[in-house]
Amino acid sequence: MTALSIVVPCFNEEACLPALLERLSAAARSAVLDDYEIVLVNDGSRDQSWPIMRQMAADDRHVVAVNLSRNHGHQLALTAGLDLCRGETILIIDADLQDPPELLPAMMETMRSEDADVVYGVRGSRSGETAFKRATAHGFYRLLSRATEVDIPLDTGDFRLMSRRALDTLLAMPEQARFIRGMVAWIGFRQVPFVYNRAERFAGETKYPFSKMLRFALDALTGFSSAPLKLASHVGLWLSVGSVLLILYIAYAWAAGRNIPGWTSLMLIVVIIGAVQMFVLALMGEYIGRLYNEAKGRPLYIVQEVAGDGRGDARLGYIADATANSDSPGGNGNRPTR
DSSP, X not given: OEEEEEEEEESSOTTTHHHHHHHHHHHHHHHHTTOEEEEXXXXXXXXXXXXXXXXXXXXXXXXXXXXXXXXXXXXXXXXXXXXXXXXXXXXXXXXXXXXXXXXXXXXXXXXXXXXXXXXXXXEEEETTOOHHHHHHHHHHHHHHHHHOSSOOOTTEEEEEEEEHHHHHHHHTOOOSSOOHHHHHHHHOSOXXXXXXXXXXXXXXXXXXXXXXXXXXXXXXXXXXXXXXXXHHHXXXXXXXXXXXXXXXXXHHHHHTTOOOOOHHHHHHHHHHHHHHHHHHHXXXXXXXXXXXHHHHOOOSOOEEEEESTTOTGGGHHHHHOTTSOTTSTTSSSOSOOO
């Protein structure tokens, strides 16, 4: 067990890795001296990220490099790193250096002074991002706050410091479609904000284009709220009311001997009702799809290789047979044995 683990999911980050390791190492030394580890998780990168990470693990005993068998996505790569880390305190940070590692000592001091289990970063400003991304992010967090039953802090990402108690509770949650910042909010304990200014990406391009952001937002909404299903029922109720009113109007017009011209209006109503029905079916399909994925019970991720700190050999059993550890703390074979 180490005093501090820093977990970093990486996807095509070869340009950021050298500066990332230098700044993370300096921040860790200033916070806990020599008792730390940096867990770099390669999420199926197509550039030279993995060879660089392996070399870093060979050169620096503080570095543990984890190579997933394919691209599993940011949230599952982060889950893999959290499963494998050994720290009493855990920092989650992205590889693009938009979240400054130099804030680590101040975050640890906040955790101690506030007696908190989680210190989460709140973005005071977002440098280098387009107006569209800032606007959509602003709207997303506020929509999520209104729709979910969990109080998820506004304008936060995955950048946060966690205690081992909070992390173990988080890792006991086995769901496939993971929205980790929401899951952390769900576990409770004492959680305090830490306001900071987000920098521009150090190098490379964003790994979250609009399509992935939309998928991520949908996972967050369906994972923490039944509001979309309630919306479907409300829409159905109002359409039923509208149908009754329309029937009454037609009956009144027929009794009054009026001729009701109708092809255009009829087709408009049919198209509107058909669109609403498809929308409702799509919402139901999202929830059914989540149930289907959970029912399959597949591992959250597959680790191909672990390098660094002499721990890779101890974990190769999990790598060779990803379903072997059904007695792991998570209880579903998703977590490797520590």
